[in-house]
Amino acid sequence: MVGGVGTEQDVRRRVEAVWRIESPRVVAALAHVTRDVGLAEDFAQDALVAAMEQWPVDGVPDNPGAWLLSVGRRRAIDWSRRQETLARKEVELGRVLALSLASGERSGIADFEAVEEDIEDDLLRLVFTTCHPVLAPEARVALTLRLLGGLTTAEIARAYLVPEATVAQRIVRAKKKLTSAGAGFSSPLPSEFVERLDSVLEVVYLVFNEGYSATAGSDWLRPELCHDALRLGRVLSGLLPKESEVWALLALMEIQSSRSRARVGRDGEPVLLLDQDRGRWDWAAVGRGLAALEKAEALTDSLGVYGLQAAIAACHARARTAEQTDWQRIAELYGALVVATSSPVVELNRAVAVSMAAGPEAGWQSSRVWRTRPRWRGTTSCPGCGATCWSGWGGSRRHGRSSSVRPS
Structure with missing residues (x-):
């Protein structure tokens, strides 16, 4: 046991911290044998309840992940034995789980480490399951934060400022839809991977x-959601180390998040990128972002959408003052992004970059394509504030926040 028993409140905090870290791997391992994400989460939640009851008395185990997995497996065995109408599945699942549990009883840590590689594969399958295209975006987000982020339903609801019942319904419906669509716990086929x-x-x-x-x-920033996204991005980079866009997205998030402290002034209003105090940027995060971008660039001859956005963010990050910004390079990157996205907002941002590099007249001429578009089709990072912004750059709308009335 680690650190003795301690107070109940201390142990509860440790249980919550362990759960946030270990729950994705525990759920993934249980989903591998049950072939059902919903059941796997139920068994993992049973293990969490057991931890809440036992750890304040017995202390936190040396390997809490192995402990949770062992308890979850026991719950799965109990479940399999109760399924009289699923005789074949009971025999198969019960045999596999019983053998795993028998070896795990001798050494929970050894068992957990022995299946480490398999758990990583299962975790990747869980990622693709929670983000299955059959689900609506809001359902994917809720299910991913619940199963991979380790957040409770209440935490997700609080983060998105929606009723807890709404999030709970999204999660339940998402699981049912995965089951009804036959989207089981499996890796995508090669044709589906992209x-x-x-x-x-x-x-x-x-x-x-x-x-x-x-x-x-009322808040411009919600740092806890940025942290959750970064943690998920790091998990993905470990699971898919040869995918350029995975590293590119991680690079983009690291560099963008490095500006968080400087993006809001004392009055609570946003501070535009070119006006920010760069001494307040998190330069350790910038370093991690630039390193991730280097890995992305090494894996491809042509950066994708996230890679191009990360490269633009990197241009700003490499400039220790606004005057040192390489606007010519940013304009070139926006040009490539226009080709990749066909977004009028990207075209507008390119025009701004061109005007910064070559003067207002050049920027005005380069904006002709944007000005002839009948409608807006997407979003991108606003060069004025570095945030996703429907209003583009300048104008009367507030930077960094979607307009209440979007152009049609």
Whole structure:
């Protein structure tokens, strides 16, 4: 046991911290044998309840992840034995789990470490399951934060400023939809991989953007959501180390989050990127972001959407003062991003970069394509504030926040 028993409040905090870290791996390992994400979460929650009851008395175990997995497996065995109508599944699952549990009883730590590689594979399957394209974006976000982020339903509801019942319904419906669609606990086929990975990255970036530029509530930032997104991004980079866009998204989030302390002034209003006190930037985060971008660039000859955005953010990060910003390079990157996205907002941002590099007339000429577009189709990072912003750059709308009336 670690650190003795301690007070009940201390142990509870440790249980919550352990759960936040270990729950994705425990759920993934249990989903591997049950083939059902909903059941796997139920068994993992049973293990959490057991930890809440036993650890204040017995102390926190030396390897809490192994302890939780062992208890979850016992619950799975009990469940399999009760399923009279699932005889074949009972025999198969009960045999596998009993053998695993028998070896685990001799050494919970050894058992956990022995299946470490398998758990990593299972965790990757869980990532692709929670972000399955069959689910609506808000359902993917809720399910991902619940199963991979280790957040409670109440925490997710609080983060998104919606009723807890709404989040609970989204999670329940998401699980049912996965089951009814036959979207079981499995890795995508090679033909599905790109689409599924795009969905995964989209979910992580949605979480980050909601933290970086909140669309509701009185606060401009919600740092806890940024932290959750970064943690998910780091998990992905460990699971998919050869995917350029995974590293690119991580780089983008690290660099963008490095500016958090400088983005809001004393009066609570946002501070535009070029006006920010760069001494308040988190330069350790900048370093991590630049390192991640280097890995992304080493894995491809042509950066994707996240890679191009990360490269733009890196141009700002490398400039210790606003005057040192390489606007020519930023304009070139926005040009590539225009081709990749066909977004009028990106075209507008490119025009701003061109005007900063070559003067207002050059920027005005480069904006002709944007000015002839009949409608706006997407969002990108605003060069004025570095946030996802429907209003683009300048104008009367508030930076870093979606407009209440979006152009149609």
